Amino acid sequence: MAEMDPGTLITLVTIVGSTLGIVLGALTPAIVEGRAVLKALEGMTRQPEAAGDLRTTLLISMALLESTAIYVLLVILVLIFANPVIDRFFPGG
């Protein structure tokens, strides 16, 4: 632990950071989407005639909520497969 190769250090930080990031990025949208589905189901049971409108709105808002998780995934994919920091410090490596 005394002397660590900078490449190893960057890789280690990347892996730990990606794991933490995907945990948070999956957890938060899941909770929020669950609340959205809960409210929509409540509305559907209370007013079944409005179920069609609610379903369309629910799908669109779920897609909007889901996109935050997708952003996290994209950043992590870039970190793992095309890490710009490693390219800067170790060109060609």
Place this chain on the structure above:
Amino acid sequence: MDRFFPQVVFSIFGVEVRDTVVSTWIMMGVILLLAILIRRRRPTLLEMLLDFLEDLIGDLLGGYRIERYLPFLGSLAIFVAFANIFSILPTIPLPGGAMLPIVAPTRDLNTPIALAVVVFFSVHYYGMLQQGVLGYLKNLASPVFLLPLEIIGQISRTVSLAVRLFGNVLSTELIVVVVFMLIPLFVPLPVIGLNLFTGLLQAYIFTALAAVYISTGLEEPEEDQRAIGITEPEPAAAMLEPRSQTGDRHSRERRP
């Protein structure tokens, strides 16, 4: 794993052509062939598809003349749906001994960005068609100090439209690849089914969002404004009871 990302197949005058572009060409041919075949053999299938698309778009653009928007949004839906599920086709062996992998065209970030840019311009085009060039621009900058926010909103929703489609397709295909590397026999089949379902759902969401964006660029329909004018004497009652307002909206939509 490196082969997972788009590969350059050949280049014309320095412009690199990736395998996603070649897959798009093949996909266009498949769609054309299917359309001709179905039209000749089973025309009722095409009518069912048209009814489905009309319902989908009519829900979101209710009150407007959807015949104007149906060709664009319908072809967008068909293209994205085919593009998302196109990776289930196997690799094609070429005469030269090389293999041409068929991949989902939306796996490359360039395809969703192109589609989102088309949606971006179509919003303004349909808005100007509906309320005139000057009227649309005036409506866009109705409070002038909010114009920068409006521009930022337009750009960011275009980017998010593209990135959402790309990220969803890429992530589900990544899951398929990982499961295939672990257990190659039979086990990836349900995951591929999930891939197909997600692809169709994303096509629906892409079309629905495009319809929502187009509807935000349009003015309120003529009869809608007249209906508001009729109910104008009693705005206090509508304000007190929000449910009567929604009921009012439904009755207005049903009016021919």
